[in-house]
Amino acid sequence: MVENVNPLKKILPVYFLVSFSFVFAQDSxxxxxxxxxxxxxxxxxxxxxxPQTLLNxxxxxxxxxxxxxxxxxxxxxxxxxxxxxxxxxxxxxxxYLRLSAxxxxxxxxxxxxxxxxxxxxxxxxxxxxxTLDFIFDWNKYQQMDKFGHFQDAYFTSxxxxxxxxWSGFSGETSVWLGALSGWLWMLEIEVSDGFMADWGFSWGDxxxxxxxxxxxxxxxxxxxxxxxIHPKFSWHKSKIWIExxxxxxxxxxxxxxxxxxxxxxxxxxxxxxxxxxxxxxQWLAPLGIAFGVTAKGIANDVFGxxxxxxxxxxxxxxxxxxWGDSNLMKFIASEVNFLRMPLPTIRFTPNGSPWFGFYx
Numbered sequence: 001m002v003e004n005v006n007p008l009k010k011i012l013p014v015y016f017l018v019s020f021s022f023v024f025a026q027d028s029x030x031x032x033x034x035x036x037x038x039x040x041x042x043x044x045x046x047x048x049x050x051p052q053t054l055l056n057x058x059x060x061x062x063x064x065x066x067x068x069x070x071x072x073x074x075x076x077x078x079x080x081x082x083x084x085x086x087x088x089x090x091x092x093x094x095x096y097l098r099l100s101a102x103x104x105x106x107x108x109x110x111x112x113x114x115x116x117x118x119x120x121x122x123x124x125x126x127x128x129x130x131t132l133d134f135i136f137d138w139n140k141y142q143q144m145d146k147f148g149h150f151q152d153a154y155f156t157s158x159x160x161x162x163x164x165x166w167s168g169f170s171g172e173t174s175v176w177l178g179a180l181s182g183w184l185w186m187l188e189i190e191v192s193d194g195f196m197a198d199w200g201f202s203w204g205d206x207x208x209x210x211x212x213x214x215x216x217x218x219x220x221x222x223x224x225x226x227x228x229i230h231p232k233f234s235w236h237k238s239k240i241w242i243e244x245x246x247x248x249x250x251x252x253x254x255x256x257x258x259x260x261x262x263x264x265x266x267x268x269x270x271x272x273x274x275x276x277x278x279x280x281x282q283w284l285a286p287l288g289i290a291f292g293v294t295a296k297g298i299a300n301d302v303f304g305x306x307x308x309x310x311x312x313x314x315x316x317x318x319x320x321x322x323w324g325d326s327n328l329m330k331f332i333a334s335e336v337n338f339l340r341m342p343l344p345t346i347r348f349t350p351n352g353s354p355w356f357g358f359y360x
Contacts, residue, residue, distance in 0.1 A: 006314060018099075025360065036194040043187070047092050054163075057220075058089025060302060061121060067154070072253040075348075077090050081327075082165075083250075083318045083319075083330065083334070084330055084331055085162075085327035085328065085329070085330030085331035085342060086165040086166050086327070086331070089165075089166065089168070089171055090170060090171070091170050092168060094167060094168040094169060099167040099168070102163045102166070106160070110185065110188075114188070114192075117189070118232070123195075123306055124196060124197065124198050125197040126197060127196070127197040128195070129194045129195055129197065129201065131194065131200055131201040131202070131203065132199070132201065132202050132204075137200075137202050137205075140301055140302045141257050141295065141298050141305075142298055142307050144257040144260060144294070144295045144298065145205070145257065146204055146207075147204065147260075147293065148254070148260065149186065149205045149209050149212065150208045150211055150212040150215075151212065151231050151233055151262055152186060152209075152212065153182050153186050153208070153209040153211075153213045154182070154213065154216050155182075155231075155338055156186070157179045157181065157182030157212070157328065158178065158180065159178075159182075159335070160177065160181035160182055161175055161177070161178025161179070161216070161220070162174075162178070162331065162334070164177045175216075175217055175220045176217070177223065178216070179216055179217045183213040183215045184211055186205075186212075186213075187209070189204060190205055193205075202336070212231075215231075225240040227270070228266055228269075228288075229265070230316065231262070231263065231264055231265075231338070232262075232263040232264075232265055232314070232337075232338055232339060232340040233338060233340065234236055234260075234340045234342075234359075234360045235256070235259050235261070235360075236259050236265065236354065236360055237256065238259035238299070239258075240258055240259035240299045240300075241256050241259065245300070246299040246300065257295060257298055257299070258294070258295065258296055258297075258298060258299055261292045261310065261340070262294075263290045263291065263314075263340045264290070265288050265291070265314040265340065266289050266290075266291075266314075267286070267287075267288040267314075267316045267319070269284070269286075269287075269288075269319070285315045285316075286315045286320050287313065287314070287319075288313070288314040288315070288316055289312075289314060290310070290312045290340055290343075291309075291310070291312070292309065292310035292311075292312070292345075293307055293309055293310070294310075295307050308348065309347070310345050310346065310359065312344055312346060313344050314341075314343065315343065316337060317334075317336055317337040318333050318335045318337055320333070320334040342358045342359065342360040343359075344356070344357070344358060345357065345358065345359035347359065
């Protein structure tokens with residue numbers, strides 16, 4: 001005996017299975033806002049779409065139905081202008097013409113700088129590659145050369161990072177590429193030193209280089225905490241060079257250690273609460289405090305001499321309200337900002353009374 005099967009018993013299970021499948025697809029496509037904070041500079045955003053629900057489910061001729069499925073979430077490459085005239089992007093959007101031009105420019109500058117250094121530094125006797133004893137090297141020049149390596153690594157990392165951002169790299173990628181470029185630039189110099197008989201590859205210099213590039217990375221990814229701190233540099237021709245009393249002719253300012261001063265400046269306005277910033281006079285925002293160090297008596301005795309310390313005023317050129325909307329002027333200001341301007345300063349020496357005046 002053949003059993004009569006109602007056709008709906010076959011159709012309904014299939015219909016419900018397909019309906020639940022579409023409902024599941026609808027639920028899984030709902031876009032949600034994702035608040036992911038990479039740093040104070042980097043943000044990741046989603047545009048939130050309101051999903052449409054499944055509509056007009058009806059049985060027509062046993063198996064007809066209509067549904068509308070939500071559109072997929074849209075990713076936005078957010079961009080935020082920075083104080084140095086560049087743009088912080090969430091994702092890379094590379095302009096290859098700019099990138100090619102900048103890579104060519106950096107290679108040209110590197111070549112010219114290297115040839116100039118060879119003219120000044122590398123005229124002396126060469127030898128097989130060798131390294132220096134860490135402690136022996138660390139105690140020379142009152143560590144002034146180590147301050148210089150830190151500052152050079154920080155400066156070149158920062159400059160390279162700006163170039164990569166201008167070329168369209170994302171904010172995070174520009175930081176890592178900038179730090180790597182700055183560190184490799186300093187490594188090139190150190191490897192060359194390793195073949196000089198009078199010098200050698202310095203592990204102390206490499207430590208200072210790494211700290212300089214590393215501080216740049218930490219600052220960019222912890223800008224609220226470290227963004228108000230800025231390494232700076234000043235130089236005047238030292239008395240011992242002017243009077244030609246040095247045991248060697250420096251030949252260039254970067255060999256005149258006694259004329260160099262390395263600074264670490266702090267801008268209090270950066271750390272003010274937003275409520276304070278709203279009532280704080282705008283013309284006072286660039287003012288800060290500078291802490292500096294130099295050394296004397298090291299030109300004729302590399303293991304002797306003494307340090308002098310400074311406390312003075314500083315101006316963060318980037319915060320001056322005169323650059324308007326010009327990204328070029330903001331970039332130039334951010335580069336010149338590495339120089340500490342001649343401003344009122346107090347100098348402390350181990351063998352004398354404090355001195356007060358304008359110092360560069």
